[in-house]
Amino acid sequence: MNERPAPPPQHAFRLAVYGLLAVLFLVLRALHIDHVLVSPAGQVPIIDSRYYLEWAQRILDGLGLGPHPFFMSPLYPLLIAASNGLDHTLTSSAFWAQSLLSLGTMLLIGRFAARRFGAWMGPLAALVYTLYAPSVYYDAILLSASMILFLTMAALTLLDEDLRGIAWWRVLAAGLAIGLSALGRPNALLLIPAFGLLFFLRGRKQSLGRMGLLVLGVVMMLLPVMARNARMGGSFALSTNSLGVNLYIGNHEDAAGIYTEAPFLTSAEPIYEAEDYRRVASERTGKELSVSGASSYWTGQALSWVVHHPIKWAGLELRKLAYFFNRVEVANNVSLYGVAEYSPILKALMWISFGLIAPLGLLGLVLTRKHPSSWIPIALVLSYLAANLMFFVSSEYRYPIIGILIVYAVGAVGEVVKRLRGAEPVRGIQSITLLLLLLLFINAPWQVPKREADPAMDYFNWASVSYGDGDLTNASLLFSAALAIRPAWNEAHLQLALVFEDMGMKEMADREFSAAGFSEEQVQEFRLQERYRKQVLPEELRGDPATMGARELTALGSRFNQLGRSRDAARILRDALDKDSSNANTFYQFGVACERLGNFYPAIKAYERAEQMMGTDPLIPYRLAWAYRGYGDRGSALSSLRRSRKKAAALPDKESREYWVNRVELTMDRFQNF
Numbered sequence: 001m002n003e004r005p006a007p008p009p010q011h012a013f014r015l016a017v018y019g020l021l022a023v024l025f026l027v028l029r030a031l032h033i034d035h036v037l038v039s040p041a042g043q044v045p046i047i048d049s050r051y052y053l054e055w056a057q058r059i060l061d062g063l064g065l066g067p068h069p070f071f072m073s074p075l076y077p078l079l080i081a082a083s084n085g086l087d088h089t090l091t092s093s094a095f096w097a098q099s100l101l102s103l104g105t106m107l108l109i110g111r112f113a114a115r116r117f118g119a120w121m122g123p124l125a126a127l128v129y130t131l132y133a134p135s136v137y138y139d140a141i142l143l144s145a146s147m148i149l150f151l152t153m154a155a156l157t158l159l160d161e162d163l164r165g166i167a168w169w170r171v172l173a174a175g176l177a178i179g180l181s182a183l184g185r186p187n188a189l190l191l192i193p194a195f196g197l198l199f200f201l202r203g204r205k206q207s208l209g210r211m212g213l214l215v216l217g218v219v220m221m222l223l224p225v226m227a228r229n230a231r232m233g234g235s236f237a238l239s240t241n242s243l244g245v246n247l248y249i250g251n252h253e254d255a256a257g258i259y260t261e262a263p264f265l266t267s268a269e270p271i272y273e274a275e276d277y278r279r280v281a282s283e284r285t286g287k288e289l290s291v292s293g294a295s296s297y298w299t300g301q302a303l304s305w306v307v308h309h310p311i312k313w314a315g316l317e318l319r320k321l322a323y324f325f326n327r328v329e330v331a332n333n334v335s336l337y338g339v340a341e342y343s344p345i346l347k348a349l350m351w352i353s354f355g356l357i358a359p360l361g362l363l364g365l366v367l368t369r370k371h372p373s374s375w376i377p378i379a380l381v382l383s384y385l386a387a388n389l390m391f392f393v394s395s396e397y398r399y400p401i402i403g404i405l406i407v408y409a410v411g412a413v414g415e416v417v418k419r420l421r422g423a424e425p426v427r428g429i430q431s432i433t434l435l436l437l438l439l440l441f442i443n444a445p446w447q448v449p450k451r452e453a454d455p456a457m458d459y460f461n462w463a464s465v466s467y468g469d470g471d472l473t474n475a476s477l478l479f480s481a482a483l484a485i486r487p488a489w490n491e492a493h494l495q496l497a498l499v500f501e502d503m504g505m506k507e508m509a510d511r512e513f514s515a516a517g518f519s520e521e522q523v524q525e526f527r528l529q530e531r532y533r534k535q536v537l538p539e540e541l542r543g544d545p546a547t548m549g550a551r552e553l554t555a556l557g558s559r560f561n562q563l564g565r566s567r568d569a570a571r572i573l574r575d576a577l578d579k580d581s582s583n584a585n586t587f588y589q590f591g592v593a594c595e596r597l598g599n600f601y602p603a604i605k606a607y608e609r610a611e612q613m614m615g616t617d618p619l620i621p622y623r624l625a626w627a628y629r630g631y632g633d634r635g636s637a638l639s640s641l642r643r644s645r646k647k648a649a650a651l652p653d654k655e656s657r658e659y660w661v662n663r664v665e666l667t668m669d670r671f672q673n674f
Contacts, residue, residue, distance in 0.1 A: 010119070017123045018110065025106055025130045029099040029139055032345040036140045037092055039342030040462040040478065041334055045091070047461070048072070048333045049142035055632075056080035056090065057601070063633045065228075072242070074225065075183035076144035091142065098146040099139045105146070106130055108153040109403050115160060116373060117411040125410045132357065132406065133349040134329055137336045138399065144184045145399045151181040152188070152380070152400040159195070159376055163202040163210070171210050175217020183221060186243070187387035187397065192218060194379040202372065229292075244295035244302070245277050250320075250392035251302040253309075256448060257319040258393050259332035317389055324388045325362075325442050327355025328449035329395035336395070338458025354402075359438035361405025364412030367431060377404045456485040460492055467499055468597065470571045475499045490516045550580030558589045561596075569593035584613035588620060591627065600631035618647040618660045625667070641668050 036042045045053050055077035059065065065074055083097035084090055106126045114122030129135055138145040155177040158170045174195075181188035195214060200207040249259060265276050274291055281294035289297065306313045329336045340346045365381070368374045381401045388397050416435075419428030463478030479496040483489060497512035513523045548556065553576035560569035570593035576586045591606035607624040614620060621644040628637035641664055648660030 014119060014123065018107065018126065021106070021110075021123060021126050021130060022103060024127075025103055026099070028130065028136065028345060029095075029102075032136055032343050033092065033095045033099070033140045035343040035345065036095070036339060037089075039339070040458075040466075040474075041141060041339045041342065042091055044462045044465050044474075045142055046334060046465050050465070052077050052080060052142055052144075053091065053094075054601070056084075056094075058632065060084055060090075061601075063631070063636065073144070073182075073184050073186065075180060076147060079144075079147055080142070094142060095140045101150040102135060102139045102146045105135075105150045105153050105403065108150075108157050109406055112153070112156065112160065112403070113407040113410055116368075116407060117414055121410050121414065125407050128352070128357070128406050128410060129403070131349055131352045132402070133340075133346060133351075133353050134336060134395065134399065134402065136346050136349060137329075137339055138396075141334055141339065143333060143396055145396045148181050148184045148188070149400055149403060151177050151184070153403045155181070155191070156376065156380065156403070160373075162372075163199060163376075164206070166210070168210075168213055171213040172217045175214040176221055177217075178214070179218040179221025181400075182218065183225060185397070187384070187391070188400075189218070190383040190387050191380065194383045195376065198375050198379055201375075242274070242295065244298035244300075245273070246391045247302040248298040250390070251313065251316070252305050253312075255316055255392070257316060257323050258330050258448060258452070319448075320389050320393050321385075322441075322444070322446055323393040323449055324385055324398055325358060326446055326449045327353060327358070327443045328446075328453045329354065330393060330449055330452045332394050332396065334461070335452065335455060335458055337453055338455035338462075341455050341458075355439075355443045357402070357405050357409050358442050359435055360409035360412045361407075362438055363431060363435050364408025364410075364415065365404075366434065367412060367415050368408070374408075377408065380404060454485050456482045456489070456492075459485070460489075460495075463492075463499075464495065467495065468567070470567055472499055472503050476503065494518075550576045550583065550586070553579065554583060554586045554589060557593065558585070561589055561592050566593045566596040570597060570599075582613075584610045587613070588623075591623065595623065595627050595630065598630070600627050603627040604631060616647055616650070618644040618651070618664065621647065622660075622664060622667070638668070 051072060055065075055072075059077060059081040079097060080090065080094040083093040086093040086096045106129050109129050110122035110126035112122075113125035114120075135146075135149075138149075155174045158174040158177065159166065161167070161170060178188055178191050192214060196207075196211045199210045199214075249255070249262070250257075254260070262277070262280075264280050265273060277298060278289060278291050278294040281297040282289045285297060287293075323330060336346070340350060365374060365378055369378065381404060384398060384401050388394070391397070412431075412435075416428055416431045419425065419431060459478045459482035463475045463482065466472075466478060467475035476496060476499045479492050479499060482492045483496065486492065493512045493516035497509045497516060497518075500506075500509035500512060510523065553572050557569045557573035557576060560566070560572060570590065573586060573590040573593060576583070577590060580586070587606045587610035591603045591610060594600070594603035594606060604624065604627045607620055607627055611617075611620045611624065621640045625637045625640035625644065628634075628640055645661065645664040645668070648657060648664055651657040651660060
């Protein structure tokens, strides 16, 4: 008697279709992930991806979120850390977590399309998203795009009701979703005024209450982060303190409309980027600024340029507009085109791209623009367009609109067919004409995006990281791959020459030096300097490292540390540890080499082992403190300094005791004020 009635046949059939789509979705992602994990994209994370992965590892190691205000948004590394255990590595676990979120996105897109254009448009939109090349790409790369698209579609689903009678809990929950999205990327906050305006237009009496609920939901997510940023940095920041830097990147004399590195940057890695912008701002103002203070400085620089160069700024904004709607997926990290070189799944789907979906999606929004149900989707597209115009254009930054574009793309096809087959053939022809114009505009071969549509920069970045890690074989292959695409790239030729030089391949190095524009005299000078650096090694350390014992390898690695050749030192000392792990000095020297290379986690582990073996030396916990500081763990850094001070106070020699106590005290003050 209490059995539930069977669902209608059509409804049951649609559920079965969605089930098949889910299977197809997961199979495609599994195949793609397998290819990515054995490629440089999975093996050699770079720039933001590397930063997020290392941050997540610190969280898993119990080191928390770091001792500073956030320069990068914190939600994504938390997701990576939470995914740990889904697969055999942290990287693959993160890929699967993103794919599962993306599966939810597919279902939300299907629901949204079904409510707008009919029940069977839902599975069609879900299929398009399943096969959409950038969605496959973002599900298996260490970037936050898939997470943010899921949160965006969740907010839209919650607001997918008549705004004049929408339930209060839906508005509050949508605010929570937008707040979470802002913790992944702060430009989601532009949705608040856009949606607030729609509340006002659809019901003025209730608009203040609904707006208050939306803002309350956002604040509930942001308030803990705001309080933490204020406690860590002493200044106000909604979620991150990188607003000024991003504003300046997109708005200055040499801005290109996409991400470009400032000439004073030593590295595009976020941890170094933040410090370089802070350092230069401090030099220009003559005051020692915090990262938050530097953000205010760069905000002022960007706004000053806009005010004093309105015509140039207007031209720049038009370029950003063209780039935002261009078919090319402009990357500021690993690009879709680099990953496609290693994934036959992604390569086969490249035709299902923004260049196809965006014209149809924009046409659908135009055709339905007068219907109130389209107002929120249009507001969302305009909000993310505004974010890209305000800062700079990136495929990752426009990705949150793709759910809407896919829904309205399938809707546009249905609308045009309906008009052509019905009593409005003229309007159908007008729609096709508009579609052709949009196709031409979006697929226009603009020079800057066109340059971004090859994987040369991906190969170069992967090669640079491999070279820094001492993997000379992969570095040579990847630099060569970059040059196969851009044969006249001097910087790549120079880097490849240095790799060949380290590999002992002099003739091949000569060829690359020449291609990089080096004269014979410059090459000879370079080699003279290298020969001098090698000649200062003692005679007993000039043999073949492969035949040396652990003690000789430790001495050689120590000497390389003295010469500043940290990469060589780390490689030699790792071999020494493989032969003998009982020498405290080997661990200490290995820690020094890793610390200088910026590899703080292995440096910490090496120093900790050395301290266990040499418990009375204040130098080791002192260096450990600096490694923790570089790692972003101020609490452990201060704790290590206190241990160093205690050991310094116990030194029997008065002069050494006073020296070390003073040194540790000065460093303690510096760390406390950092």
